[in-house]
Amino acid sequence: xxxxxxxxxxxxxxxxxxxxxxxxxxxxxxxxxxxxxxxxxxxxxxxxxxxxxxxxxxxxxxxxxxxxxxxxxxxxxxxxxxxxxxxxxxxxxxxxxxxxxxxxxxxxxxxxxxxxxxxxxxxxxxxxxxxxxxxxxxxxxxxxxxxxxxxxxxxxxxxxxxxxxxxxxxxxxxxxxxxxxxxxxxxxxxxxxxxxxxxxxxxxxxxxxxxxxxxxxxxxxxxxxxxxxxxxxxxxxxxxxxxxxxxxxxxxxxxxxxxxxxxxxxxxxxxxxxxxxxxxxxxxxxxxxxxxxxxxxxxxxxxxxxxxxxxxxxxxxxxxxxxxxxxxxxxxxxxxxxxxxxxxxxxxxxxxxxxxxxxxxxxxxxxxxxxxxxxxxxxxxxxxxxxxxxxxxxxxxxxxxxxxxxxxxxxxxxxxxxxxxxxxxxxxxxxxxxxxxxxxxxxxxxxxxxxxxxxxxxxxxxxxxxxxxxxxxxxxxxxxxxxxxxx
Numbered sequence: 001x002x003x004x005x006x007x008x009x010x011x012x013x014x015x016x017x018x019x020x021x022x023x024x025x026x027x028x029x030x031x032x033x034x035x036x037x038x039x040x041x042x043x044x045x046x047x048x049x050x051x052x053x054x055x056x057x058x059x060x061x062x063x064x065x066x067x068x069x070x071x072x073x074x075x076x077x078x079x080x081x082x083x084x085x086x087x088x089x090x091x092x093x094x095x096x097x098x099x100x101x102x103x104x105x106x107x108x109x110x111x112x113x114x115x116x117x118x119x120x121x122x123x124x125x126x127x128x129x130x131x132x133x134x135x136x137x138x139x140x141x142x143x144x145x146x147x148x149x150x151x152x153x154x155x156x157x158x159x160x161x162x163x164x165x166x167x168x169x170x171x172x173x174x175x176x177x178x179x180x181x182x183x184x185x186x187x188x189x190x191x192x193x194x195x196x197x198x199x200x201x202x203x204x205x206x207x208x209x210x211x212x213x214x215x216x217x218x219x220x221x222x223x224x225x226x227x228x229x230x231x232x233x234x235x236x237x238x239x240x241x242x243x244x245x246x247x248x249x250x251x252x253x254x255x256x257x258x259x260x261x262x263x264x265x266x267x268x269x270x271x272x273x274x275x276x277x278x279x280x281x282x283x284x285x286x287x288x289x290x291x292x293x294x295x296x297x298x299x300x301x302x303x304x305x306x307x308x309x310x311x312x313x314x315x316x317x318x319x320x321x322x323x324x325x326x327x328x329x330x331x332x333x334x335x336x337x338x339x340x341x342x343x344x345x346x347x348x349x350x351x352x353x354x355x356x357x358x359x360x361x362x363x364x365x366x367x368x369x370x371x372x373x374x375x376x377x378x379x380x381x382x383x384x385x386x387x388x389x390x391x392x393x394x395x396x397x398x399x400x401x402x403x404x405x406x407x408x409x410x411x412x413x414x415x416x417x418x419x420x421x422x423x424x425x426x427x428x429x430x431x432x433x434x435x436x437x438x439x440x441x442x443x444x445x446x447x448x449x450x451x452x453x454x455x456x457x458x459x460x461x462x463x464x465x466x467x468x469x470x471x472x473x474x475x476x477x478x479x480x481x482x483x484x485x486x487x
Contacts, residue, residue: 005060007238008322008376010246010269011168015376020237021267026062027236028054029228029266031245032122034071035103036084038291039110041327042275042282046242048313048424049272049321051116053240053377055422067231068119070107072100072126073207074199074220083217086206096207110292113309115424121231125223132218132226133211135260136197144259148188150200150214154255156193163258165193168269169247195252197222221252229257229265239266243273277302277327290327304329307336310426314339317379317423338387343427345390346419348397349412354405360392362410369418382418389415440471444480447473 005018020026030050033039047068057064073096075084089096111118125132136152139145145154156165156173166172173193186192197219201208208215228236234257241250250269257265274281277288290300298306307315315335319325365385372381389411395401403411419425443462450458463473473480 005374006376007268007270010271011266016268018268020062021235024062026057026064026238027232028057028064028066028238028240029224029232029236030066030068030119030239031224031241031249032069032071033103033107034075034084035100035107036075036088037103038293039103039107040282041290041292041295043242044110044114044292045275045316045325046240046272047111047116048114048316050240050270051424052317052321052379052422053238053270054117054119055424056373056377059417059422065121065232066119067121067123067228069224069227070100070104070122070124071220071223072097072104072124074125074218074223083205083207089206113292113296114313115310115426117424123227123231125218125227128223128226128230129209129218131230132222133198135222135226135256136218137212138260139197139256142259142262144255145197146190147213148190150216151188151196152198152213153189153194154197154252154259155190156195156255157191159255159259163255165255166247166251168251168254171247171251195219195221195248197256219252221249222256224249225253225256225260225265228253229261234261235263235265235267237266238268238270240270240272243271246271272321273324275325275327279326282327302329305333307332308339311336311339313423314342314425318383320376320378320380322376339425342386342390342419343425345393346412346415347427348393349408349415352393352396352403352408353399354408355402356404357402358404358407359395359401360388360403360407362407362414365389366410366414369414373422379423383423386415386418440466444473448480 006015007018008015028050030047032047033043050066050068054064054066072085073083085096085099088099092099136145139154140147140152143155144159145152159165160173198211198213199216199219200214201216205217208217228239239250239253254265257263276282277290280286280288282288282290288302290302294300294303295312296306296309298304312332312335315332316325318335318338365388368385368388369382372378372385375381392401392403393411396403420427443466447459447462450456450462466473
């Protein structure tokens with residue numbers, strides 16, 4: 001199987017030919033959610049980006065084991081040493097595992113709404129505490145960690161004697177030391193950069209376990225090293241996540257694995273980029289923290305309306321996964337129209353009249369789409385080529401172009417493969433698609449009666465309202481016709 005897929009490796013900063021360690025098997029690990037709240041739309045973008053990558057690798061014939069974890073312990077907040085899940089449980093006066101259960105279920109529902117495939121394995125941190133404790137001991141035995149006052153810290157200075165800490169993120173140790181915050185427990189460390197791989201639990205800490213170093217809980221970075229290598233081996237092909245995880249999370253993962261196993265754990269590092277709203281950072285503190293459910297319902301002060309999950313997914317695919325994506329009402333509505341136009345065209349393919357001549361070659365279109373996807377999963381370019389197919393379909397449908405039966409079948413297969421199989425879209429559930437043709441004709445009869453009675457205000461209102469939901473009314477000498485989906 002010759003593929004020619006190139007992917008951008010964040011670690012090397014280069015586009016590289018994808019050559020799996022154990023062809024045709026591919027191991028892919030993606031950092032999953034910390035389940036203490038509803039998943040953020042920025043995280044959804046990351047998971048949908050890697051869902052697309054997973055789907056494309058499967059399409060190319062690779063045998064992919066996709067592992068995406070659930071962080072249910074050990075994730076510290078940015079401004080304290082308090083676990084995010086413990087903090088939520090304390091604030092709501094419930095058990096931490098109630099928090100975990102509630103938001104794990106919510107996460108799965110959200111992924112289903114956006115039609116994301118489930119991973120091959122979805123391990124949870126608390127289910128791998130034994131392995132985490134064992135890995136900590138391996139790192140201590142190798143001389144790269146030390147116990148201090150009931151906590152265990154990774155020794156950055158010792159590690160840097162033979163390894164480069166900061167190689168993924170491009171950070172320099174001297175600069176990192178200067179920017180280190182003064183947090184609780186700093187006096188227990190040899191170096192302010194040293195990070196906890198086992199944290200001593202204070203008496204009021206809710207989530208804690210016994211270990212050979214005392215009662216505590218594992219460091220956040222540790223779980224991903226444990227679960228990725230447990231299910232994919234000491235070295236595996238792809239590690240993905242959001243750009244915000246490059247440092248310190250992924251940097252620490254590399255250090256832990258090198259310390260324990262003496263080798264780099266990952267061949268290709270892939271990172272998706274961030275979301276903004278009207279050019280502003282997407283965050284609750286900025287007033288731009290929009291959840292997936294709000295985006296779908298439109299129930300947010302910054303949103304003019306709600307959007308279908310597939311239209312949102314299509315919007316995300318129109319930007320490269322490594323590019324910043326800016327949300328706005330205008331951009332979402334434009335993507336929604338594009339999505340509806342794409343689906344409307346796909347629905348016409350079966351009804352196209354064929355002839356012995358084609359005005360375009362499906363093989364040429366197909367080659368362009370695959371060329372784009374093989375260039376680091378360049379979905380916006382691939383979609384632009386599929387819109388070439390849309391123009392051709394509409395031209396054939398209107399009798400202005402021709403297509404052979406063979407090309408019609410190939411075109412239908414191409415569109416179906418990418419729209420539904422690789423891009424993970426669903427056929428439009430927009431209101432215009434659910435309104436039957438008979439109902440539209442009835443509405444147009446009422447409009448004609450209004451026109452006949454010279455009630456032009458009502459006639460125009462009906463036409464305008466139909467247009468707003470994607471039904472274009474066209475008047476001509478022959479009568480009135482309509483087209484769904486602004487095709």
